[in-house]
Amino acid sequence: MIEPLTYAALTATAVVAGFVDSIAGGGGLIMMPALLTAGLPPVNALATNKLQSSFGTSIATANYARKGLVDARGYAPTLALIFAGAALGVWLVQRVDPGALKLVISALLMAVALYVLLSPRMSDEDAHERLSKRSYAPIGGLFGLYDGFFGPGVGSFYTTTLVGLRGMGLTRATATTKLFNLTSNIASVLLFALAGKMLWLLGLCMAAGAMTGGYIGSHTAMRFGAKVIRPLLVTLSLALTAKLVWSTLSGQ
Known part of the structure; x- marks a missing residue:
């Protein structure tokens, strides 16, 4: 039984997560610990997080x-592979312990932070693309698989590779992300719902918060561009890497 105060606290957390996620990705790494601390079983926490996140992400998109800033038609093959990958990830997470991913995720997030810090390409200027849209599609599919399986930090992975491999400016990359x-x-929501893992009332309450945060965050990103996206992306990547490393070393 979830207490009313817990609903309020998680909804407020969703506002912050939606704001951060709409700019730099990684809102799940704010929301997931909050859901687990509230006592939700891991799979139910993942499912409910996907529900609230989908609302916030829809507003930002x-x-x-x-x-x-969004080219849905041009990325149709990528979107198809992302959808299929996420569906497979949801199927797998209900059968595999995701704890082994912590060290891999930590390494990936550290790589994102270092790339953003050191690369002169992380700006709002478009650059020469290294991969075409079609060539990028399998990478998108792999990230979709990860997003369905676990998810937190995937926005940073998308944004960084869109800048580095597709040559996008940071604001356009954030929008595509x-x-x-x-x-x-x-x-993810479709498959978790079919599996009966969704906590609908909690998820919809949190969705209201995520939509508010996503609306504010996307407008902030479009107004200030790389000046706000870059430092937030770096800070988020470093902070979440430190958290994951600590959790792994402490056995939590």
């Missing part, structure tokens, strides 16, 4: 799309 996130969230 719509805001970016209105500004012409939201489209990718929304696709994997929809797949």
